[in-house]
Amino acid sequence: MLLVAGVAAYLLLDARASRAAERDLVASYAKAWSSKDFSTMHGELGDEVSGRLDEARFTEIMRDALTTATARSVTTGEPERTDDGFAVPVVVRTRLFGTIRGTVAVPLEGSGDEAGIRWSRRMAFPGLRAGEALTRTTEMPARADILARDGSTVLAGGADRTSDVPNIASQVVGALGTAVDTDRSSLRALGVPADAKVGVSGLERILNPQLVGTPGGTLKAGDRVIAEVRPKKARAVRSSISIAVVKAAAAAQANAPDASGTTVIDSRTGEVLGFQGSAWSALQPPGSTMKIVTAAAALEDGVAKTTTTYPRQTEAEGFGIQNADGESCGGTLVESFAHSCNSVFVPMGAKLGPKRLVEMAERFGFNEKTAGIPGAQISTIPEASTMDDRQAAVSAIGQGTVQATSLQIALMTATIANGGRQPELTFLRTSRTAETKRVISAKTASGMRQLMAAVIADGTGESARVPISGIVTGGKTGTAELATTQGAQCDAEAAARAQQQQPDKVAEAPEPVSACGNVDGKSTTAWMSAFAPLTRRGDVDPVAVGVLRARNFQGGGTAAPVARQVLTAALGR
Structure with a gap:
C-alpha cells in the first residue's frame, strides 16, 4: 500500500510539474x-x-x-x-x-x-x-491643407494644392506622388496604401503624418469583416513657416549663379521658420564656418581661451596654407576668429587632433541624419581613424573632404544661440521650448557668442549685421576653395592646365582663365552663419540662419547680405 501511495504521489507531482512547464x-x-x-x-x-x-x-x-x-x-x-x-x-x-x-x-x-x-x-x-488571411481595403480621406505660421494663409490646399501665395509656396511646399522607398514602411504603419498619393518633397513630405488624416477601410479575416471605419480628414496643419522669411530668402538668393540654400531656425522652439533652394540637398565644403566647430572644441577642452594671443602671420607655418588674400592675421582668439585667420585655426586643428575634432563635429550633427527631415543629405567629416594631424588641420577650416548643407550650418548656429543646446527641429507652429541635446557647455557657448559677435562688429561678416536698434548680431563667414586661388601652387596649377589645353598644331593660343585671383567667383563657395539677437531679448528668441551660395565669391561679400535680409524679416515676423 505504501509503495502504491508513493507512486501515486510521484505521478501527481510529475503531472503538476509537466502542466506548470x-x-x-x-x-x-x-x-x-x-x-x-x-x-x-x-x-x-x-x-x-x-x-x-x-x-x-x-x-x-x-x-x-x-x-x-x-x-x-x-x-x-x-x-x-x-x-x-x-x-x-x-x-x-x-x-x-x-x-x-x-x-x-x-x-x-x-x-x-x-x-x-x-x-x-x-x-x-x-x-x-x-x-x-487577414486583409485590409483602404479609402483615403482628402489631404489636409497646409497653413503658414499666421494660421490663415494657405500654402497648399484642396485636391489641386492651390496656394494663396504661389511664389512663396513654390519654395517650400514640395510635390505629391507615389511614396519614396524610404517612407513606405512608416506610411504603411499609418494605414496608407502603397499606391496612395503622398508628399514626396518639401513640406508635403515632411508633414505626411499630419496631412494624410485617418484612412478608412475594412479589415477582413477571409470573407468575414472584423472591423470597418470611415475615412477622416485631418485638420488643417499650421506650419512654422513665415511668409516674410521665405519671401526674403527667395528674393535675396534670386541672383545666386549656382546652387543656393537657406535654412532659418528659431533657436529656442526649434521651429524651421523658412527654407529656400537646396537647403538640405546641396553639399559643399563649409570653409571657415567649420571654425565654429574648431573654436568650440578648443574652448571646451581648454586648448584656448578667448584671451589667448596668437602671432600675426600671413600663413600657417609648416602647413603652407595662407590667410585670405595673404593678409597678416592674428591677435587674441576673438580677433583671430573675427578675421578668420587660417594661420591660427589650421595649427589649432592639428593640436586638437582628428579624434577630438571629429567628436565635436559629430556632436554638432555631422555624420548623422537630421531627425524630422526625410531625405536630407548627411553633412560629413572623415572618420578620425582615416586622418592624420595634417588632415585634421585642413578639416578644421572646412576644406579637404568635409561637406555640409545649409541646414547643418543653421543647426550649428542655433546651438550656439541656444546656450550650447541643439534644439529638436519642428515644422509645426509652437511656442513651447524644444527638446534639446547638450553639445557644448553654457560657458563655451558664451565664449562662442563673444567670438561670433566680433565677426559682425569688426570682422569679415559686417554685411550680415541686422539694422534693428538694440539687436546684436553674431555669425561666421565661410569661403571654401574649390580650386587653388592664390600662391605659388595656384600659379603652377594654372600653368599646367594651360599647357595641357594648348592645341597641338597652334604655336600660340590664348591661355584658359585661371582660378588665381578668383576673378569670376566660381572657384569658391560662399557661406554665412548668423543669428540675432545674441541672446533672448524679452520674448524675442534668437533666430539662426545658414546661407549657402555655391561658386559665388566670398561669404562676407555674397552670403552675408542674404543673412542680413533674412534675419531682419524673421525678427519682424
Whole structure:
C-alpha cells in the first residue's frame, strides 16, 4: 500500500510539474508577442513547425498581420488551459480600427519540458480561422491643407494644392506622388496604401503624418469583416513657416549663379521658420564656418581661451596654407576668429587632433541624419581613424573632404544661440521650448557668442549685421576653395592646365582663365552663419540662419547680405 501511495504521489507531482512547464511555455510566448519579440516566439515553437518555418519567415508573417491591422500595440492576458493546449486573450490596439479583442487558441505538441507550440497561420491575429488571411481595403480621406505660421494663409490646399501665395509656396511646399522607398514602411504603419498619393518633397513630405488624416477601410479575416471605419480628414496643419522669411530668402538668393540654400531656425522652439533652394540637398565644403566647430572644441577642452594671443602671420607655418588674400592675421582668439585667420585655426586643428575634432563635429550633427527631415543629405567629416594631424588641420577650416548643407550650418548656429543646446527641429507652429541635446557647455557657448559677435562688429561678416536698434548680431563667414586661388601652387596649377589645353598644331593660343585671383567667383563657395539677437531679448528668441551660395565669391561679400535680409524679416515676423 505504501509503495502504491508513493507512486501515486510521484505521478501527481510529475503531472503538476509537466502542466506548470506547459503553462510557462505559453506564458513566455504570449509575453513575447506583447513586446513584438518574434525571435523569442519562434524559439517556443515545436520541432515540427520550426523545422519547416524559419525565424525570418515567421517574423514576416506575424509582422505583416500587425501592419495590415495598423496595430499600435498588442496586449496578452493569462493563458487558460483547454483540451489541447491553452487559450490566450489578446487585445490589439490599432490606428485605424480601434481596439480589437479576441482569444487565440495555442495548441501544443509534446508535453511537459518537451512541449512546443503547434503554430499555424490562424494564430497570427485574434479572430482568424484556419485557411483565412487577414486583409485590409483602404479609402483615403482628402489631404489636409497646409497653413503658414499666421494660421490663415494657405500654402497648399484642396485636391489641386492651390496656394494663396504661389511664389512663396513654390519654395517650400514640395510635390505629391507615389511614396519614396524610404517612407513606405512608416506610411504603411499609418494605414496608407502603397499606391496612395503622398508628399514626396518639401513640406508635403515632411508633414505626411499630419496631412494624410485617418484612412478608412475594412479589415477582413477571409470573407468575414472584423472591423470597418470611415475615412477622416485631418485638420488643417499650421506650419512654422513665415511668409516674410521665405519671401526674403527667395528674393535675396534670386541672383545666386549656382546652387543656393537657406535654412532659418528659431533657436529656442526649434521651429524651421523658412527654407529656400537646396537647403538640405546641396553639399559643399563649409570653409571657415567649420571654425565654429574648431573654436568650440578648443574652448571646451581648454586648448584656448578667448584671451589667448596668437602671432600675426600671413600663413600657417609648416602647413603652407595662407590667410585670405595673404593678409597678416592674428591677435587674441576673438580677433583671430573675427578675421578668420587660417594661420591660427589650421595649427589649432592639428593640436586638437582628428579624434577630438571629429567628436565635436559629430556632436554638432555631422555624420548623422537630421531627425524630422526625410531625405536630407548627411553633412560629413572623415572618420578620425582615416586622418592624420595634417588632415585634421585642413578639416578644421572646412576644406579637404568635409561637406555640409545649409541646414547643418543653421543647426550649428542655433546651438550656439541656444546656450550650447541643439534644439529638436519642428515644422509645426509652437511656442513651447524644444527638446534639446547638450553639445557644448553654457560657458563655451558664451565664449562662442563673444567670438561670433566680433565677426559682425569688426570682422569679415559686417554685411550680415541686422539694422534693428538694440539687436546684436553674431555669425561666421565661410569661403571654401574649390580650386587653388592664390600662391605659388595656384600659379603652377594654372600653368599646367594651360599647357595641357594648348592645341597641338597652334604655336600660340590664348591661355584658359585661371582660378588665381578668383576673378569670376566660381572657384569658391560662399557661406554665412548668423543669428540675432545674441541672446533672448524679452520674448524675442534668437533666430539662426545658414546661407549657402555655391561658386559665388566670398561669404562676407555674397552670403552675408542674404543673412542680413533674412534675419531682419524673421525678427519682424
